[in-house]
Amino acid sequence: MSSTRPDHVLIVGAGAAGLMACRELLRAGKRVTILEARHRCGGRIYPLPTSEFGYAAEGGPEFIHGEAPQTRSLLREAGLKISPIEGVRWNVRDGIFSKADATGPDTDGLFQILSELESDLSVLELIERHFSGKQHDELRRVILRMVEGYDAADPARASAFGLRDEWVGRGLGNHGRVVGGYGALIEFLASQCRGLGASMQLGLPVKAIERNAGGITARCIDGRTYKGDAAIIAVPLPLLSAIELPRPAQQKAAMTTGMGFGNVVKFLLRFTARWWVTGGGKDLTDLSFLFTDLAIPTWWTQYPSEYPVLTGWLSGSRIQTVMHLDETKLVEFAVSSLAKAFEVAEADLKRNLVSARAINWANDPFAQGAYSYVTLETRKIQSLLRGSNGDDVFFSGEALYQGRDVGTVEAALASGLETARSLLAARQRVAGPTRM
Ligand SMILES: Cc1cc2nc3c(=O)[nH]c(=O)nc-3n(C[C@H](O)[C@H](O)[C@H](O)COP(=O)(O)OP(=O)(O)OC[C@H]3O[C@@H](n4cnc5c(N)ncnc54)[C@H](O)[C@@H]3O)c2cc1C
DSSP states (O other), rough: OOSOOOEEEEOOOOOOHHHHHHHHHHTTOOEEEESSSSSSSOOTTTTTHHHHSSSOOSSSSOOOEEEHHHHHHHHHHHHHOOOEEEEEEEETTTTEEEEEEHHHHOHHHHHHHHHHOOSOOOOHHHHHSSSSGGGHHHHHHHHIIIIIISSSSTTTTBHHHHHHHHHHTTTTOOEEEEOOOOHHHHHHHHHHHTTTTTTESSSSSSEEEEEEEEEEEEETTTTTTTEEEEEEOOOHHHTTSSSSTTTHHHHHHHGGGGSSSOOOOEEEEEEEOOOOGGGSSSOOOEEEEEESSSOOEEOOOOOTTTOSSSEEEEEGGGGGTTTOOOOOHHHHHHHHHHHHHHHHOOOHHHTEEEEEEEEGGOOOTTTTSSSEBBBTTTTHHHHHHHHBBBTTTTOOOOGGSSSHHHHHHHHHHHHHHHHHHHHHHHHHHHSSOOOO
């Protein structure tokens, strides 16, 4: 272990967590070099060109969930606004549209059982134990939609405590969108980092972090090396075990298979007009979300904005059926599912399609999935990973967040900040409090 305080921190990954850690360290007077595999910052925050959908559409995260204090504070600093989610949520089943909020099950019984749980169990076990009867059909549907859809989780692995943390006492909280998209937030953060003197190396995947007498060396796949005094590894969970790390960090990284990491295919379809507003013989002018019993179970609009764009969301076990499809086939699959939901001709939808994307996040080499979820082992593994590894190797990222909203931008920002502060504190302990 180095006995000198690190001046120079290497951060692997320029997602929300890496950038947030970077800014905090720079503000504390450290030198920082960010090594990022992609040719852009933001990671899973993936803004699509305005020309494609007519606005700053999101290929990755789109919503701000709940209180999200770090996100909201950063947005304020950046002078960015939040637009609240408005409109009406609808169900469509067998071609019949009904307002979702009017037909939702009584969740009080679920919340009661969750509140009284003394030991954790998987969501699947919870359902089998308490909600297996016919009378619970609708409640099971809602729980599974939450777990498989919203959390992109496997109910057999997802933690009932995790569900409780997320849901009980606040529902899903207030949702909003960043006006101008999450990309604007990343631009702000990255420009702050640059302004404070960060060196940003893009297009540079790191393959190993080595500890040697002089400190830490990051070895990149093109053979380049960067030297520093400490490193923060802020990559998504599946990528952690792809980087060679010094012990015990390597051993800890191997344990992350016990944490959950789900996948999502996000579909964006831009049409010539908002044809759906008269869908199903109803007035759907203010449609926000549409829940279906078809291949793609969730769609949403940009309401109150009137962009003629529908976004589809596929996650959980159903995703397996489309894993072999390329983007063109995925778009066809989405159009077909949508046509069935509204009982309109597929050919008409295709004719009115202006642009389309289908992003399967498992195929993204630097994400290998969408985001993490809480399993029965997550909290224990998080505690191990959040500790320092010889005071010079640290982990960061959404999956390490111990609050209730893992798998979010908020989680990544909070984790980045926390990791930077832990690093500063750890190094101060090593070097003593005299010089900073
Ligand atoms: C489809 C989708 C929808 C989502 N929806 C929402 C939402 O509505 N609201 C919300 O709050 N959150 C949402 N999320 C989750 C949110 O996007 C993530 O939790 C958050 O962006 C993760 O940030 P991070 O910094 O931890 O990781 P990342 O953003 O993944 O950053 C990690 C960085 O590490 C880089 N990297 C990987 N390997 C290497 C390597 N070997 N060398 C160098 N660099 C490397 C990657 O390229 C990446 O830039 C969504 C995610 C997806 C995919």
